[in-house]
Amino acid sequence: MTLLDLAPRTRTTPRLATLPVAIIGAGPIGLAAAAHLAERGIAFDVFEAGPAPASGVRLWGHTRLFSPWRHLVDPAAQRLLERNGWTAPADLDTAPTGHELADRLLEPLAALEEIAPHVHYGTRVTAVAREGMDRTRTAGRADTPFLLRIDRGGEIVDLAARAVIDASGTYTTPNPLASSGLDPLGTAEVSDRILHALPDVAGADRARLTGRDVTVVGAGHSAANTLLALAALADEEPETRVTWLIRNAGAVRVTTSPDDELADRARLGSRVDALVDTGRIRRVDSFEISRVAPYGDGIRVIGTRRGEPAHHVTDLVVAATGFRPNLDMLREIRLDLDDIVEAPRRLAPLIDPNVHTCGTVEPHGFAELRHPEPGFFLAGMKSYGRAPTFLLATGYEQVRSITAWIAGDMAAATTVSLTLPTTGVCSTDVGGSCC
Known part of the structure; x- marks a missing residue:
């Protein structure tokens, strides 16, 4: 050419x-x-x-x-x-x-x-x-x-x-929560309980998140950043509970390689893992979302886990799905x-x-x-x-x-x-x- x-x-x-x-x-x-x-x-x-x-x-x-x-x-x-x-x-x-x-x-x-x-x-x-x-x-x-x-x-x-x-x-234009790439059935009924990726946990969204059971859906950097911020909020406000829901058996994140010149990003994975290991973040893996529904003032996330029907109940969902x-x-x-x-x-x-x-x-x-x-x-x-x-x-x-x-x-x-x-x-x- x-x-x-x-x-x-x-x-x-x-x-x-x-x-x-x-x-x-x-x-x-x-x-x-x-x-x-x-x-x-x-x-x-x-x-x-x-x-x-x-x-x-x-x-x-x-x-x-x-x-x-x-x-x-x-x-x-x-x-x-x-x-x-x-x-x-x-x-x-x-x-x-x-x-x-x-x-x-x-x-x-x-x-x-x-x-x-x-x-x-x-x-x-x-x-x-x-x-x-x-x-x-x-x-x-x-x-x-x-x-x-x-x-x-x-x-x-x-x-x-x-x-x-x-x-x-x-x-x-975020990716939908459902594993199909479509919005989960029932989204319109609970849209007020689903937050966009990267909420301002320490600032504008703090009052809404404090004392709530918050589930972060996603396995990337947006999810990791939000999980770290929510864990810090939970340290100050112990009634706040944090769950991490991912589609696969493990999360694909930045490696912790010392060769990564973007040092803050390189540490994300190990920091989140440490919070999971100590129980400050509850991790639910292998969960494929297909539907959502109201559950009192919260939201029920419905799908399959390892091939079996499953559901997860929470107050708020952060959609960090890309x-x-x-x-x-x-x-x-x-x-x-x-x-x-x-x-x-x-x-x-x-x-x-x-x-x-x-x-x-x-x-x-x-x-x-x-x-x-x-x-x-x-x-x-x-x-x-x-x-x-x-x-x-x-x-x-x-x-x-x-x-x-x-x-x-x-x-x-x-x-x-x-x-x-x-x-x-x-x-x-x-x-x-x-x-």
Whole structure:
């Protein structure tokens, strides 16, 4: 395959030349894409459903990332920020919380004059298509602008774009509790007793969790973080009881290898195991959930355990079962996704969690992220589909390559490189990534 084979197929017609690149999501990857486009002088608009930059990050902002600062700052973003007087954190080896990442990096980046006028808050993209053609139409498709249907506080409008970078993440679309991948039967009746992954145990959710019997469902980093926080709450509030319910006979978590450069993550497994061994966390393994039902003020979880009918009664359930991309908004876009992890097909073998850890994912860019829809890209956590091996540094290299392709700079677009921390086994964690 030659550079000519990979060159942009969306020609710069007079109208296309006047249109911006649309970026969906003002989180770390979306804002990094904006920084790269701003450096290249390419017009862009960022559409953020939340009221401020990093609204998605703020949802889990109380949680500390595993990656230190040195792996969390996009180079183009850093150049723009430093040009405007920003200084990097003094200790690049410390890992910030989500709130610290937003306060220290993402909000200042979004406020820059090169970016701020082009970010639209309270603006949700509900669908992406091509102007005047559904996904079945082929003739002239590559030369036709994208159409984004936008909900601005109830006002529905259509906007045009020359290319689209969907960096909307996965945190707001968790995997269901049932082992089938569907919501358990009866979910609607007990939805008020099921909490999203990573509740703020020590802060906003403390009163709701104190003195309750809380069951955490899931076997990854999100579950481990929440279990540790609940165990600490139980130390202060002894009436609080903690159960850990997992589907398999054992939990697949980060190894405790001393070679893991993300030290906080490497210790998660052993810390949770110690709490299980001392009885401070009760573990129920090999439980396959199929139904849920009210049980007084609590919830009954129903399914099978080791092939036999089983149930578990608790007050509240934390659904730490991982995340998946929202693909409904892309129904009219021609996607080429892996059948298993729902990542771009060329990327999927590079991020397969059965083979790769966060630190062994190969550098990749626009070529691996391409779809049959020229000019459309999934980036960041959403590009990884259901695979939990994503690091922010990986997403920054993605958008650097994508924006170079949009600019027609094929030499930069095809030259991808990345230095990642050495890591242990990855499983689901913050926002569905290793961060």
